[in-house]
Amino acid sequence: MKSGGWRVVVSAEHAGNRVPAEYRALFRGREALLASHRGWDPGTATLAAALAHRLGAALFLADVTRLVVDLNRSPSHPGVFSEITRALSDARRRNLLREHHEPHRARVATHVAECLERGERVLHLGVHSFTPILGGVPRRADVALLYDPARPLERALAGEWCRALKLRLPEAAVRRNHPYRGASDGLTTTLRRRFAPDRYLGIEIEVGQRLVGADGNFPKWVEDALVETLPGAGGAG
Numbered sequence: 551m552k553s554g555g556w557r558v559v560v561s562a563e564h565a566g567n568r569v570p571a572e573y574r575a576l577f578r579g580r581e582a583l584l585a586s587h588r589g590w591d592p593g594t595a596t597l598a599a600a601l602a603h604r605l606g607a608a609l610f611l612a613d614v615t616r617l618v619v620d621l622n623r624s625p626s627h628p629g630v631f632s633e634i635t636r637a638l639s640d641a642r643r644r645n646l647l648r649e650h651h652e653p654h655r656a657r658v659a660t661h662v663a664e665c666l667e668r669g670e671r672v673l674h675l676g677v678h679s680f681t682p683i684l685g686g687v688p689r690r691a692d693v694a695l696l697y698d699p700a701r702p703l704e705r706a707l708a709g710e711w712c713r714a715l716k717l718r719l720p721e722a723a724v725r726r727n728h729p730y731r732g733a734s735d736g737l738t739t740t741l742r743r744r745f746a747p748d749r750y751l752g753i754e755i756e757v758g759q760r761l762v763g764a765d766g767n768f769p770k771w772v773e774d775a776l777v778e779t780l781p782g783a784g785g786a787g
Contacts, residue, residue: 559661562678565613622737624735691729698732711779739752
């Protein structure tokens, strides 16, 4: 689907906490850590799939836990490996990048490039969730949009979308570039360096994990609000 003239692409880099078989021995006794926010972004697999379905977008889900390798980090980023896999040999870390990190990022980048080659413009939505308290510090947001303020079209779209979300969700805390900066290292940041700012927009959706229900999913109003306020796709169009 095109939203406001943009072809939408949806990805979720932390949608699961699967440990590949060859690395399971490293995680024995660490089941609680894997199940925590450090192991994955709860709620994002279902939310990303729902957004992609309703927007007619290509969907790219990654289910390998970021405690093995973080697919939303550049390969040279200090946090691409956790304290558990950082101690592996250089050869095993290279293998992790080759088998699990590079394929997901390449699939997203290739799809974006193909859309651009057809003359389309791409709105890439990266779906994430965040723990409400980190290091004892509360994160005061329910829904947030991350973008690069130096890219005018991203700034404009995120601003319009946030304004619409605030009107739609007056009781929720809607913020921009919180709890992370949109220009920080991530898949969207990498793709911004590759694709022109008037052809590629990378917006990360962050939803507070306090909203995750007993079924492991976000309430449907989160999905509805995001879809129906996306400029060009719903009520805000």
